[in-house]
Amino acid sequence: MKILSAAQIREWDQYTMQHEPISPIDLMERAAEACTHWILEHISQDIFYIFCTTGNNGGDGLVIARLLKSHNKQVKVFVLSLSAGTDCFNINLERLKQISTVEIITLKSTSDFPSIPNDAVIIDALFGTGLNRKPEGLAAELIHFINHTAKHVIAIDIPSGLLCDRSSKDFPVIKAAHTLSFQCYKPALLLPENAVYFGNVHILDIKLHTDFLHTVDTNYELVDFNFIKQLYKPRNAFSHKGSFGHALIIAGSYGKMGAAVLSTRACLRSGVGLVSAHVPSCGVTILQTAAPEAMCRVDRNEKVITKLDYDVTSYSAVGVGPGIGTDSATTAFLHHLLVAYPKPLVLDADALNILSEHSEWWPLLPPHSILTPHPKEFARLFEENKDDFARIETALQQARTKNLVIVLKGHRTFIATPSGKGYFNTSGNAGMATGGSGDVLTGIITGLLAQGYSSSEAAILGVYIHGMAGDQAALHYGMGPMIAGDIIDNLSVIKQLETV
Ligand SMILES: NC(=O)C1=CN([C@@H]2O[C@H](COP(=O)(O)OP(=O)(O)OC[C@H]3O[C@@H](n4cnc5c(N)ncnc54)[C@H](O)[C@@H]3O)[C@@H](O)[C@H]2O)[C@@H](O)CC1
Numbered sequence: 001m002k003i004l005s006a007a008q009i010r011e012w013d014q015y016t017m018q019h020e021p022i023s024p025i026d027l028m029e030r031a032a033e034a035c036t037h038w039i040l041e042h043i044s045q046d047i048f049y050i051f052c053t054t055g056n057n058g059g060d061g062l063v064i065a066r067l068l069k070s071h072n073k074q075v076k077v078f079v080l081s082l083s084a085g086t087d088c089f090n091i092n093l094e095r096l097k098q099i100s101t102v103e104i105i106t107l108k109s110t111s112d113f114p115s116i117p118n119d120a121v122i123i124d125a126l127f128g129t130g131l132n133r134k135p136e137g138l139a140a141e142l143i144h145f146i147n148h149t150a151k152h153v154i155a156i157d158i159p160s161g162l163l164c165d166r167s168s169k170d171f172p173v174i175k176a177a178h179t180l181s182f183q184c185y186k187p188a189l190l191l192p193e194n195a196v197y198f199g200n201v202h203i204l205d206i207k208l209h210t211d212f213l214h215t216v217d218t219n220y221e222l223v224d225f226n227f228i229k230q231l232y233k234p235r236n237a238f239s240h241k242g243s244f245g246h247a248l249i250i251a252g253s254y255g256k257m258g259a260a261v262l263s264t265r266a267c268l269r270s271g272v273g274l275v276s277a278h279v280p281s282c283g284v285t286i287l288q289t290a291a292p293e294a295m296c297r298v299d300r301n302e303k304v305i306t307k308l309d310y311d312v313t314s315y316s317a318v319g320v321g322p323g324i325g326t327d328s329a330t331t332a333f334l335h336h337l338l339v340a341y342p343k344p345l346v347l348d349a350d351a352l353n354i355l356s357e358h359s360e361w362w363p364l365l366p367p368h369s370i371l372t373p374h375p376k377e378f379a380r381l382f383e384e385n386k387d388d389f390a391r392i393e394t395a396l397q398q399a400r401t402k403n404l405v406i407v408l409k410g411h412r413t414f415i416a417t418p419s420g421k422g423y424f425n426t427s428g429n430a431g432m433a434t435g436g437s438g439d440v441l442t443g444i445i446t447g448l449l450a451q452g453y454s455s456s457e458a459a460i461l462g463v464y465i466h467g468m469a470g471d472q473a474a475l476h477y478g479m480g481p482m483i484a485g486d487i488i489d490n491l492s493v494i495k496q497l498e499t500v
């Protein structure tokens, strides 16, 4: 699913009105009906305080007020008049005025702000995708007031004060428990810096014309189950273990053999034909016991990885980094690997830390190599960014210019590809914020690469499968108790992709 900018969303509204066709007022009614339906299904309270300005987001608020009233809810509407209302706002204001039991209060100064009962639900319909600058004056005061006073806030389309496709850092923004967003994710609803504002996001289908999506080009895509289903290649009945490649995982050091075990076991469960693990000699028994299906490449050094004394080019894919440390001998090993291996590598953890100390090595990275940094590793590799939008732009630019795939890990992991496109993942949960889950991801992506997926496909598919398995693990154990090994044990979720 494409992720659109504010301007493209406006074009989508226009396209729908022309091609369905449907009038603006009927489209607003349909959007507000979807919100009201959601509210009636999920919210048990009976008192609603609805805050609107005079744009179309406010118009949505007025329609929601009328519809909630028709379901016998107690409704009060507060209007902050910033400019002459839009046509749809004005028409709906007249319609609402016909209902004598709905009080409509105009907010002219802070003294008009109401006292809000504890059990009232606030509907935030101040600004939607039309916001184009920082709210100031009374609008800003109202946002602060709602944040300080109200307990249950539902934002319509986007929390007021958030820009759809640029950073709103330092803006006053409504803090919502739920955001009911129309038709598609807005970029702002996918970035961690805004998580405190949007709460739980629910995408409501308001039936915008799907043909529009064929006419529009976007930088960002959303990765969901349907997207992944198209990418996943079912196994041929006549296949043998040679059909699915041989992956090499280079991981572990004395005291950090768990990282090697997790990556190797995850790689084995990714569907790959064969897995070998290159580990320091202290780790052989650990690895062969914990992952007997894997073969071992034993380093001469007891504690760290030091020597590439075999033909590494025979492996279909290589993942390097989890738990290897940054010893000078390991650093020299990594340099040798970059020179010796011509196909895309998967680099994670300490491999990234070493790389960030050797910027002269960038040209040595095989084209389409996959880097999997978390935000701190990302900052070490590239630069500190002023906000999350700047960070994903940096990822896209670096992926394009360096011909790499960059997997920026987090709640909505962002995958920047050499084509210039960025993909937001939708699977996964906070239970995965636990030591070792990144090592699991490295194993999965390396296994997919070995099976013949392209780098971009392996990264997108791997991140999604990792999140799916994490979601399944959270169902079994709960987000608190789950550990990284549980993600591996739940990789059986891949079977959902195997069904036709
Ligand atoms: N027919 C349509 O186009 C539909 C629009 N819908 C709603 O309409 C919203 C967009 O409506 P609008 O484009 O009217 O804009 P909004 O209602 O989001 O914003 C109101 C107006 O405030 C002004 N403004 C922007 N930033 C401001 C600031 N910082 N301080 C003061 N004023 C500011 C702008 O002129 C803007 O038009 C969507 O988010 C959605 O809620 C939905 O009803 C679906 C259909």
Ligand SMILES: Nc1ncnc2c1ncn2[C@@H]1O[C@H](COP(=O)(O)OP(=O)(O)O)[C@@H](O)[C@H]1O
Pocket: 374, 409, 410, 411, 412, 413, 427, 428, 429, 430, 431, 432, 433, 434, 435, 436, 437, 438, 439, 440, 441, 466
């Ligand atoms: N809140 C979250 N929601 C979804 N996924 C998460 C969340 N927190 C962490 N993850 C995922 O877990 C993994 C953690 O990786 P990383 O930070 O490298 O951990 P480690 O170094 O402990 O292995 C990443 O794939 C990340 O996307």
Ligand SMILES: [K+]
Pocket: 057, 124, 125, 126, 127, 128, 155, 156, 157, 158, 159, 160
């Ligand atoms: K809003």
